[in-house]
Amino acid sequence: MPDPQKPTEPSALDKIFTSTVWRSIFRHGYADTPRNRVLQVSANVWLHLHPSKIRRHGIRYRHTWCAGGLTFLLYLVTVVTGVILMFYYRPTQEYAYFDIKYLDFDVPFGMLMRNMHRWAAHGMVIFIWLHMFRVFMTGSYKPPREFNWVIGVTLLVLTLLMSFTGYLLPWDQLAIWAVTVGTNMARATPLIGHQGPFGPELGVTPRYDMRALLLGGTIVGPPALMRFYVLHCIFIPIIVSILMILHFWRIRKDGGISGPL
Amino acid sequence: MANLQEGGSGEHIWSRRNLLSITGWLAILGALQAGGIAMVALLFPRVLFEPPTSFKAGQPTDFTVGEVSEKFMRSQRVWIVREETGFYALLGICTHLGCTPRWLGPENKFKCPCHGSGFRKDGTNFEGPAPRPLERIKIARADDGQVLIDKAVVFRKELSEWGKPGSYLKFSASGAA
Numbered sequence: 321m322p323d324p325q326k327p328t329e330p331s332a333l334d335k336i337f338t339s340t341v342w343r344s345i346f347r348h349g350y351a352d353t354p355r356n357r358v359l360q361v362s363a364n365v366w367l368h369l370h371p372s373k374i375r376r377h378g379i380r381y382r383h384t385w386c387a388g389g390l391t392f393l394l395y396l397v398t399v400v401t402g403v404i405l406m407f408y409y410r411p412t413q414e415y416a417y418f419d420i421k422y423l424d425f426d427v428p429f430g431m432l433m434r435n436m437h438r439w440a441a442h443g444m445v446i447f448i449w450l451h452m453f454r455v456f457m458t459g460s461y462k463p464p465r466e467f468n469w470v471i472g473v474t475l476l477v478l479t480l481l482m483s484f485t486g487y488l489l490p491w492d493q494l495a496i497w498a499v500t501v502g503t504n505m506a507r508a509t510p511l512i513g514h515q516g517p518f519g520p521e522l523g524v525t526p527r528y529d530m531r532a533l534l535l536g537g538t539i540v541g542p543p544a545l546m547r548f549y550v551l552h553c554i555f556i557p558i559i560v561s562i563l564m565i566l567h568f569w570r571i572r573k574d575g576g577i578s579g580p581l
Numbered sequence: 582m583a584n585l586q587e588g589g590s591g592e593h594i595w596s597r598r599n600l601l602s603i604t605g606w607l608a609i610l611g612a613l614q615a616g617g618i619a620m621v622a623l624l625f626p627r628v629l630f631e632p633p634t635s636f637k638a639g640q641p642t643d644f645t646v647g648e649v650s651e652k653f654m655r656s657q658r659v660w661i662v663r664e665e666t667g668f669y670a671l672l673g674i675c676t677h678l679g680c681t682p683r684w685l686g687p688e689n690k691f692k693c694p695c696h697g698s699g700f701r702k703d704g705t706n707f708e709g710p711a712p713r714p715l716e717r718i719k720i721a722r723a724d725d726g727q728v729l730i731d732k733a734v735v736f737r738k739e740l741s742e743w744g745k746p747g748s749y750l751k752f753s754a755s756g757a758a
Contacts, residue, residue, distance in 0.1 A: 527629075
């Protein structure tokens, strides 16, 4: 141990930590006080998806199957792998199909990323159903949790919409016909579909109806690809993320995970 | 928002503060509504770059009587049927959910591979989930005598439109149109 009385030369690390550049980025050091330690825990959202006190059954695997948490994990997987895929994929008629081929056969780990994205998406849908089944069987939809059930059902629908919009992006025969069938259902939308109830009476035409809004035209063409791409990568994920935050927050506010019946 | 002390005298319906507040909120709602309408309008472009809906299908004499011509199926999704007395054109879009049915000559029917809808040679649905007959489309003669098809004009049997002008092209082999 160096003599505390004796002034020592500042070490190289000290010089860095006291430099103007370092100080301009980090205004002050981290004070390792009991208060800061408590704050680190209490201000951390990841540590507070569960409340600070939790009933024993809440962490029992067999009570929850961890289905909701696994759904969220798989969502994170699709987000990360999806962003990686965006480095190569171009949502245009000329390139979309070949970019997928390129990812599969010429990009290192491209096929892995694509398959992870795909299987995580499938898994997310499966785990949502398991989660929903668990919540139903444990009666966790009952007051005071009824609104969280509503948010959950909205999240289910949005997840299915993410799967549906993602289905078109490979731009192969399977994609085009699936989306042809899917968007043809929009023809029958009441009031705003050109074949739906009261649609023709209101003067709704194939050129200006719900289906044309989705497709950006009257056929599944390049505008539809671009629209589905934006919905898939930007629009729906943002809404889903916001609703997920609300969903998790409500679990705490509604009294934690409900008990066994 | 309401200021009870200013608005409570009874001389005015609304206090100045309330009036300004309501006006402000109405302006915000109006701006949001205008933005919403603009957003919807933005999603409907004035011009669509889509393939033309009409095409020329060759001379009437190119077709064989009694045959369902698949010559324009791959490029246009249209069957042209030649009868003794003339022509009609069927759109190759299943009325169930929009797949492409196939013409099965030996069985004398159109059959959709997606969900099994079946249509007779004239387009009438008879099996599977399809709720209505195939759509006929406008068929006429062009100036040069060729058969002219327009997919944008459809004739639906359930609306009794199959007899309408344009839904059937009268033609006999002797040459009289």
